[in-house]
Amino acid sequence: MSIDKLARSKILKLPTINAPEASEEMIRLNANESPRSLWENNESLDLNRYPSVRPTKLFQHMAKFYNVDPDNVLAIRGSTEGIDIIIRTFCEPTKDNIISSSPTFDMYQFFSEIHSVDPIDVPLKYDDNFQLEIDEVFDAINDRTKVIFITTPNNPTATLVPYDNIMKLVENQKNKSIIVVDEAYIEFSNSPSMINQINNFENLVIMRTLSKAFALAGARCGALIGSQRIIELLKKVVMPFTFSTVISQKIIQILSSNYREKTENHIQQTINERERVISTLNQLENVEKIWPSSANFFLVRFKDTTPIYNAFKENHILVRAFQDEPELKNCARITIGTHDENNILLEAIKHS
Numbered sequence: 001m002s003i004d005k006l007a008r009s010k011i012l013k014l015p016t017i018n019a020p021e022a023s024e025e026m027i028r029l030n031a032n033e034s035p036r037s038l039w040e041n042n043e044s045l046d047l048n049r050y051p052s053v054r055p056t057k058l059f060q061h062m063a064k065f066y067n068v069d070p071d072n073v074l075a076i077r078g079s080t081e082g083i084d085i086i087i088r089t090f091c092e093p094t095k096d097n098i099i100s101s102s103p104t105f106d107m108y109q110f111f112s113e114i115h116s117v118d119p120i121d122v123p124l125k126y127d128d129n130f131q132l133e134i135d136e137v138f139d140a141i142n143d144r145t146k147v148i149f150i151t152t153p154n155n156p157t158a159t160l161v162p163y164d165n166i167m168k169l170v171e172n173q174k175n176k177s178i179i180v181v182d183e184a185y186i187e188f189s190n191s192p193s194m195i196n197q198i199n200n201f202e203n204l205v206i207m208r209t210l211s212k213a214f215a216l217a218g219a220r221c222g223a224l225i226g227s228q229r230i231i232e233l234l235k236k237v238v239m240p241f242t243f244s245t246v247i248s249q250k251i252i253q254i255l256s257s258n259y260r261e262k263t264e265n266h267i268q269q270t271i272n273e274r275e276r277v278i279s280t281l282n283q284l285e286n287v288e289k290i291w292p293s294s295a296n297f298f299l300v301r302f303k304d305t306t307p308i309y310n311a312f313k314e315n316h317i318l319v320r321a322f323q324d325e326p327e328l329k330n331c332a333r334i335t336i337g338t339h340d341e342n343n344i345l346l347e348a349i350k351h352s
């Protein structure tokens with residue numbers, strides 16, 4: 001049984017766009033480019049030339065970074081682009097649906113609406129610390145459910161979905177739906193990644209990003225990681241030439257420098273700061289609840305937001321405040337900043 005059954009039939013018939021990789025000594029008269037650079041260029045950046053359709057070297061570096069085979073990786077311009085590619089590969093407009101669990105990252109619903117795919121919501125259990133009730137996901141699935149997004153840790157609740165529950169879903173939906181595990185914040189948690197399961201389940205895609213723990217949000221780079229066949233299908237849909245020459249070179253340069261080891265300290269510092277900020281806030285009168293966090297942010301409910309938000313305004317502090325969603329009434333999602341920034345936040349709340 002192949003994953004092909006789940007892809008849109010039109011996509012299956014599409015060829016994968018390719019172009020020959022050009023090397024220095026070739027006379028490049030094949031792509032209607034300018035033969036020369038017209039700006040002063042001492043960085044050896046051939047911006048007169050198109051970059052690779054899909055930058056093989058960048059893919060290889062991303063594969064090494066995530067410790068998987070290059071055939072199991074599609075480098076993407078952040079997970080945001082990944083969500084779009086997955087929906088376009090598997091969901092037939094006006095027929096299929098996706099499942100996600102609110103409150104969560106709003107791009108799953110956003111891209112499903114854009115592509116005329118029905119978004120089904122299986123809300124997290126507010127009364128149970130925003131846990132995902134996996135049986136409710138099973139109840140919501142129908143024969144047009146093509147993609148199920150599991151976000152762990154979740155945004156904005158910072159909560160985890162247990163590994164065993166995701167495994168249940170992946171096993172149960174074998175040959176039926178694609179399970180996308182969005183692990184954007186996993187480096188801040190003590191939860192194992194699902195990456196080690198990609199060769200056991202063709203219907204599993206892990207979405208990772210350099211934007212959060214690896215401090216490269218401006219580079220717009222992440223990875224879809226899955227079985228060789230699923231990556232081949234996703235490659236048919238990804239836009240050609242998406243990574244500019246400048247950004248691929250920059251990311252390759254960064255990843256070539258033992259980057260993962262260099263970020264370990266930063267990740268641990270963020271976790272330590274998170275625990276310090278949460279334990280300080282938990283002692284304050286105006287704080288009603290802070291949900292346990294496995295991310296680089298936390299969700300807090302205040303008893304009265306007016307003095308708090310006034311203090312934030314006075315101190316030029318931006319947070320993500322929730323107003324409309326009933327279960328997030330008086331809640332804010334606050335990112336962990338530097339030690340000094342966190343102190344300013346704590347002082348502002350204490351004195352409000």
Ligand SMILES: Cc1ncc(COP(=O)(O)O)c(C=O)c1O
Pocket residue numbers: 077078079080081105151153154155182184208209210211217221222
């Ligand atoms: C759960 C989740 N997934 C994905 C993303 C997007 O990350 P990227 O910068 O890789 O597009 C975010 C961004 O906030 C997020 O919260």
